[in-house]
Amino acid sequence: MVQNHHRGCHHQDHQEIVRENKEKRPKFFINDHVDILIEILKRLDCRSLCVAASVCRLWCTIARNDSLWENLCFRHVSPPPSSLRSVVLALGGYKRLYMGCVRPVQSRLGRVRRASWARDEVQLSLSLFCVDYYERLGGGSSSNGRLVGESSPSSLMFLCKPVNV
Amino acid sequence: MKRDHQDICGADGGGYGNSSGSKGESSITSKGKLWEEDQDAGDMDELMAVLGYKVRSSDMADVAQKMEQLDMAMGTAQEDGISHLAYDTVHYNPSDLSSWVQSMLTELNNPVLPNSDSNSSKPQQHQQIVSSNQSQVYNDDSEYDLRAIPGIAAYPQPKRIKTSMETDSSSSTTEPSTQPVVLVDSQEAGVRLVHTLMACAEAVQQENLKLADALVKHIGLLAASQAGAMRKVATYFAEALARRIYGVYPQDSLHPSYTDMLQMHFYETCPYLKFAHFTSNQAILEAFATSNRVHVIDFGLKQGMQWPALMQELALRPGGPPVFRLTGIGPHQPDNTDALQQVGCKLAYLAETIGVKFEFRGFMVNSLADLEPKMLDIRPPEVETLAVNSIFELHRLLARAGGIEKVLSSIKTMKPKILTIVEEEANHNSPVFVDRFTEALHYYSSLFDSLEVSGVVPPSSQDLVMSESYLGRQICNVVACEGVERVERHETLAQWRSRMKTSGFSPAHLGSNAYKQASMLLALFAGGDGYRVEENDGCLTLGWHTRPLIATSAWQVAATE
Numbered sequence: 001m002v003q004n005h006h007r008g009c010h011h012q013d014h015q016e017i018v019r020e021n022k023e024k025r026p027k028f029f030i031n032d033h034v035d036i037l038i039e040i041l042k043r044l045d046c047r048s049l050c051v052a053a054s055v056c057r058l059w060c061t062i063a064r065n066d067s068l069w070e071n072l073c074f075r076h077v078s079p080p081p082s083s084l085r086s087v088v089l090a091l092g093g094y095k096r097l098y099m100g101c102v103r104p105v106q107s108r109l110g111r112v113r114r115a116s117w118a119r120d121e122v123q124l125s126l127s128l129f130c131v132d133y134y135e136r137l138g139g140g141s142s143s144n145g146r147l148v149g150e151s152s153p154s155s156l157m158f159l160c161k162p163v164n165v
Numbered sequence: 166m167k168r169d170h171q172d173i174c175g176a177d178g179g180g181y182g183n184s185s186g187s188k189g190e191s192s193i194t195s196k197g198k199l200w201e202e203d204q205d206a207g208d209m210d211e212l213m214a215v216l217g218y219k220v221r222s223s224d225m226a227d228v229a230q231k232m233e234q235l236d237m238a239m240g241t242a243q244e245d246g247i248s249h250l251a252y253d254t255v256h257y258n259p260s261d262l263s264s265w266v267q268s269m270l271t272e273l274n275n276p277v278l279p280n281s282d283s284n285s286s287k288p289q290q291h292q293q294i295v296s297s298n299q300s301q302v303y304n305d306d307s308e309y310d311l312r313a314i315p316g317i318a319a320y321p322q323p324k325r326i327k328t329s330m331e332t333d334s335s336s337s338t339t340e341p342s343t344q345p346v347v348l349v350d351s352q353e354a355g356v357r358l359v360h361t362l363m364a365c366a367e368a369v370q371q372e373n374l375k376l377a378d379a380l381v382k383h384i385g386l387l388a389a390s391q392a393g394a395m396r397k398v399a400t401y402f403a404e405a406l407a408r409r410i411y412g413v414y415p416q417d418s419l420h421p422s423y424t425d426m427l428q429m430h431f432y433e434t435c436p437y438l439k440f441a442h443f444t445s446n447q448a449i450l451e452a453f454a455t456s457n458r459v460h461v462i463d464f465g466l467k468q469g470m471q472w473p474a475l476m477q478e479l480a481l482r483p484g485g486p487p488v489f490r491l492t493g494i495g496p497h498q499p500d501n502t503d504a505l506q507q508v509g510c511k512l513a514y515l516a517e518t519i520g521v522k523f524e525f526r527g528f529m530v531n532s533l534a535d536l537e538p539k540m541l542d543i544r545p546p547e548v549e550t551l552a553v554n555s556i557f558e559l560h561r562l563l564a565r566a567g568g569i570e571k572v573l574s575s576i577k578t579m580k581p582k583i584l585t586i587v588e589e590e591a592n593h594n595s596p597v598f599v600d601r602f603t604e605a606l607h608y609y610s611s612l613f614d615s616l617e618v619s620g621v622v623p624p625s626s627q628d629l630v631m632s633e634s635y636l637g638r639q640i641c642n643v644v645a646c647e648g649v650e651r652v653e654r655h656e657t658l659a660q661w662r663s664r665m666k667t668s669g670f671s672p673a674h675l676g677s678n679a680y681k682q683a684s685m686l687l688a689l690f691a692g693g694d695g696y697r698v699e700e701n702d703g704c705l706t707l708g709w710h711t712r713p714l715i716a717t718s719a720w721q722v723a724a725t726e
Contacts, residue, residue: 087480104689120685121685124686127473130473135470
């Protein structure tokens, strides 16, 4: 903005212009307008959102808000049923759902994806998410199905492995 | 063939020597006849040719064996002096390794010594040494006859050395090939391995246990030369055959939690169980579409891994979740712990978390045939919709007469809306042992192949080993057990279909949703390209490349007029 004015007024002194503009225009800091910030961050993709979380404490707090990740999960599908939110939150939240299930599922299926699959991908991710939650419930007894002293259960292990793309 | 070769060498005299240089084929022009013979016979091994030796690739194994024999014979004959080999033996054409080694062996066994009094004793000594070496190597007697292996590919018969060695008929009359030989061509070894396995199965079927025993040992050696899946499969089959031969039938007395653990690892490393769960759940969901109270009877609850996904889908059903009742069936636990109840508690916790009303009951029975519908508190279909689910459980009932019929009629009296069955797609229940063996060999080879490729970064070796162990126990049961102990009586989808139809069930087609979900699930697995989901007249099969391995089918009670 300052630059435009600067270009338009050649005859005035550069310094004066800057001083004048500063006095006329209210300062705008994005951090003062958290609602706008949220609207912007809502539209980011996963990677950008993670980068944004490293900017400052405020941005970090906002980026960690689960509702942003909810948007990320359901961006390309029609709005989910309202009952979904309570289920997902109970199972660990949208961020966990996205990072653990939706993202790997979408990236794996990227090659073979068809447009109609978007909703089913999320559905599948939810199922896998639920299975993972169940497995993490553990129980500690021998009937847990795991040897004592083993690493954490990993029914999602097959998702975590890098794929030969 | 080799004899002729040697004759030619003899006829033309020496002088051929090492003139072949770097490429054996290129420099030969002097021995026209020899060269033709070679060309007709096939490729020379190129690596040996670089060293200046001409050996046919097809002869490599034999040459290797003869080298071993020579090595051994020379080693043991040293006290008697083998100097005659250095001075008196005429070496013809040493670059032709196979005939050279042959001539050396002949010389060693039948040394051409200058006439002396010790002549008569020395040959005897040599023979004795060689023959006693032979008997040391394989101390079991008779019938160790590898010619039992069918097909030339399995064991080509080399020309025998016509020495008085052959008069020792008490020891084996076969070629001294029992020494471990590292076969160069692993593909050929693979073929031999399969042939040996088949021959062993034949021997077992004919109750020729001595031969079978010898062959089993041979399998072990051959298996060592293979890599990856083939070696593992061969090892498990060899172990199972050995158990059958020695009569050491494994008791199925492992703690059920151990077998559950093995199955958990299997669940995680490959998609078969996940496929089974997801496709069955889809069929059950569609059957439950409009009900407010639902009841599922699971014939093999194990760790209950199938039900979280179903509960989650019920929770998100438009219109809210129904009341979900689960009855889990499981085996008795030796230490009286109530494993079923523990699983039920976990499921109840999950149900509460996601907001589904949940009831659980567990039943411990030794066999599904012991179940009575009265015990299960079945409510009328108007009140509650029932689904019965059986994943890899029904085939066990075929071990006892009447078992499967009783269970199927019990199911009919329960009046379920849907019955989902997942079974292995293979016929491992033939009364003829060899047929069963062959089928199982092919089936588990495919299965192990798919495990091998289950990821660019392979699953942790422990997971892989556990999964293989899980399958290995099945192999052991199919091959080594008989009668009521043989519970892994897999049958094909076609066989199950006819059985279900005659028992009064009609097929319910699995919809395209199930197919879509299964395809997506498989695409997630790193080895996804090899897995194939196929639709087979309303049933879904999951296979590895061209071989279907498991099949999901859904059934309703046939409407009677």
